[in-house]
Amino acid sequence: MTPAAAFDVLYARTAPALVRQAYLLTGRRTLALESVERAFHLAWNRWPEVIADPDPIGWVRAAAYEYALSPWHRLLRTHKHADKPPADPADRILMDAMLALPPVHRRTVLLYDGIGLDLPDTAAETEATTPTAGSRLLRAHAALAARIPELSAVPPEKQSAVLRHRLGALRPAVPLEPRPAAAVRGSGEHRTRLLGRSVLGLTAMIAAATAYTVATAPTEYIPPLAPGANVSGVPPLSGPQHLTERSRELHDKLRNDPEAGPARIAPGVE
Structure with missing residues (x-):
């Protein structure tokens, strides 16, 4: 069997059930379908690792649950509100009670009660110890029994x-019908190609910026100019007084005719 054929078989056997489980975790059809498709995209990109895993279904299920319960979905407008509730009143009560649980308790209940895993496997998939998983399960059952009359009886x-x-x-x-396996596999390959092109483009931009910086950077250290500071105790700048009009006339007369005038101005040698 080729890798694509093996992927299609795994998808056909597990995707409908995983979409339903993701819907029970989130109460949102769009998020449930998106979670399962993202999990299978990741599985196809890591297919040698997935096909060598002792439990490929558990590998994909863990990836789908992690994506479905991510708190970042609360920031998206499309995932803020739950879908239309079930028509049956008993189903509506059960769905509301499940969504009222903390995410880790909701996941524990779905794995142990919904799928039928034993407690050690539930603890391993939720990354907890067996006593912790058991304590979570008991608290979740108590919270559900307080809201579901059928369970409290x-x-x-x-x-x-x-x-x-x-x-x-x-x-x-x-409706919770997943897309065909070929479409999911093709969209995963398309996402991988787009991601590769984005990485190559970002790498080229970083290389160009680095080359420009190396080409334009100074080759020696230029110390920065020290900032100015006030100096106290220095006398103010002083100089000769400005000449008046009369003083300027006398000054010009002395320069133009230095030998004329009294003897004291041009003394002679005796």
């Missing part, structure tokens, strides 16, 4: 079975 040891049945029977009010 059964003892705690039977709540997992009731939740598994209710999560599996929930009917969303929006």
Whole structure:
């Protein structure tokens, strides 16, 4: 089987269920479809790693859950509000109760009660210890039982079975059909090509900027000029007094006719 054919088989077997699980995590159809497609894009880009993994489905599921529960989606207008709630009142109560849980508790409930993983596998996929995963599950069951009458009427040891049945029977009010495998694989390859071109363009810009800086940078150190400062104790600038009109006339007369006048102006040698 070629890598593309193996990818298509994995996608066909797991994508519909993963879209439904991502919808139960987020309550948003667009985000659920986007999360699963991004997870399979990542899987196709790392296909040798994914196909060698002992649990390829778990690899893709973890990537889809991480993307679906990312807090950055709250900043996007398209993902701020949940979709139309389910038509059945019981399904609507269950969906509201699930979305009211903290994201890590929601993920733990879906893995343990919705999918049926055991507690160690649930703890491993949520990156927690087994006691921590068990504590989260108990707190999530208590929070769900406070909002779901059907769950509060059964003892705690039977709540997992009731939740598994209710999560599996929930009917969303929006369609959750994923795109064909070939389209997802092609869009992933297109994103990879665009990312490669962007990286090459950014690298070329950095190289050009570096070359321009090297060419225009000074080759020796030029010390900066010291800033000016006030100096105290220095007398103000002084000089000869300005000549009046009368003084200027006398000055010019002495310069033009130095030997005329009294003997004291041009003394002789005795």
